[in-house]
Amino acid sequence: MSVHEAEVAFLQLFEQLEIQRKPPKNRFPLLKLPRVVLLECIEHLDVLEIIIFSLLSKRAKSIVKRIHWNLLEIHLISTEQGPQIWLKLPTHSRVEWIIQYNKEKESSVYPVFESRVEGPNAFYHLFLYDNGIEDVKQMVEHICEVFHSPICGIRIFEESLIEWIIKFQPRIQYVSIDDKVIASSKKLDHALKNLKVTEHFHLGIVAIDETFQIAEPIPFSALSIDNSYWITLPSILNGVNSIIRLYDSKLTPKDINTILKAWQLGFKLRNLEYLEINTTPLPGFDGFTRESHKDLNLTESDRSDSRPSTV
Structure with a gap:
């Protein structure tokens, strides 16, 4: 968002577009207010108003950064309509502010504001023209700096x-x-070694050589891996994961049996709370379940959705 776009957006928020048609002397000199008064005014703005105000100038950004804001929850995602930045405050659990990038309108129409209410929840949208991923990155970095808040979650929809x-x-x-x-x-190895995911990591289908495999554990607490043919037995046994979901796995019944035995004995997989392995048995191989459960004293699930009361 350029400075001009920020000015237009700020005026739109306060329904003061007619000020643009008035001589400069009739405009309200917001930044010339005494600092105490100015800070008091800024503290009463909502999240989108604060962001837009901070984009007006370096001085405006510097002023906003001096205020001690509540930690902002920041998520970068993508939808069919384009990239989105979702923002929430812990003090406003039923309110979400969304910055949406798209090209549905002429670029001159943007910025556009919309709001909607769904039951007790309120959503405030700021629509910006999608000039490419670099604008989105810069906006996220700007928001993190202004609110002194880290990014909570990201959906990576392009390699950059x-x-x-x-x-x-x-x-x-x-x-x-x-x-x-x-x-x-190489890119997969780079991502797994350099990302430090503290809660949950999901990986979709990877377009790599089907002969590729890893033996090192993936050092994230919770994993969901689609097309997990490249994850091997040592990678799981030596891991410290609490939740593992593997889909389209190539693990053999013997591999699964080894994992279950190690988990049951407690020498490995001590942090593991939930394990799901989705695999396709070889045609005609009816003993898949029998071999994977061999020599295990298992209790069949009653398929109840309620929380178990016994171990």
């Missing part, structure tokens, strides 16, 4: 975001990488 998030903020709670964003084993 991997290197950007590694350099800007490698330690992050939630990471999801879309299908075929990673197109080489």
Whole structure:
């Protein structure tokens, strides 16, 4: 968002577009207010108003940064309509502010504001013209700096975001990488070694050589891996994961049996709380379940959705 766009957006928020048609002497000199009064005014702005105000000038940004804001929850995602930045405050649990990038209108129409109410929840949208991913990155960095808040979660929908998030903020709670964003084993290895995911990591389909495998553990607490043919037995046994979900796995019944035995004995996989392995048995191989459960004293689930009361 340029300075001019920020000025237009700020005026739109306060329904003062007619000021643009008045002589400069009739405009309200907001930045000329005494500092105490100015800070008091800024503290009563909402999240989008604060962001837009901080984009007006370097001085405006400097003033906003002096205020001690509540920690802002920041998520960068993508939808069919384009990239979105989702913002929430812990003090406003039913309110979300969304910066949406798209090209549905002529560029001259932007910025556009919309709001909607769904039951007890309120959503405030700021629509900006999508000039490319660099604008989105700069906006996220700006918001993090202004509110002194880290990014909570990111959906990586194009490859350039991997290197950007590694350099800007490698330690992050939630990471999801879309299908075929990673197109080489080198890029996959780089992402797994340099991202520090503290909560949940999801990886979609990777467009890499099907002979590629890893033996090292993935050092994230919770994993969901689509097309996980490249994850091997040592990678799981030596891990410290609490949740593992593997889809389209190539693990054999013997591999699964080894994992379950190690988990049951407690020498390995001590942090593991939940394990799901989705695999396709070989045609005609009816003993898949029998071999994977061999020599295990298992209790069949009653398929109840309620929380178990016994171990």
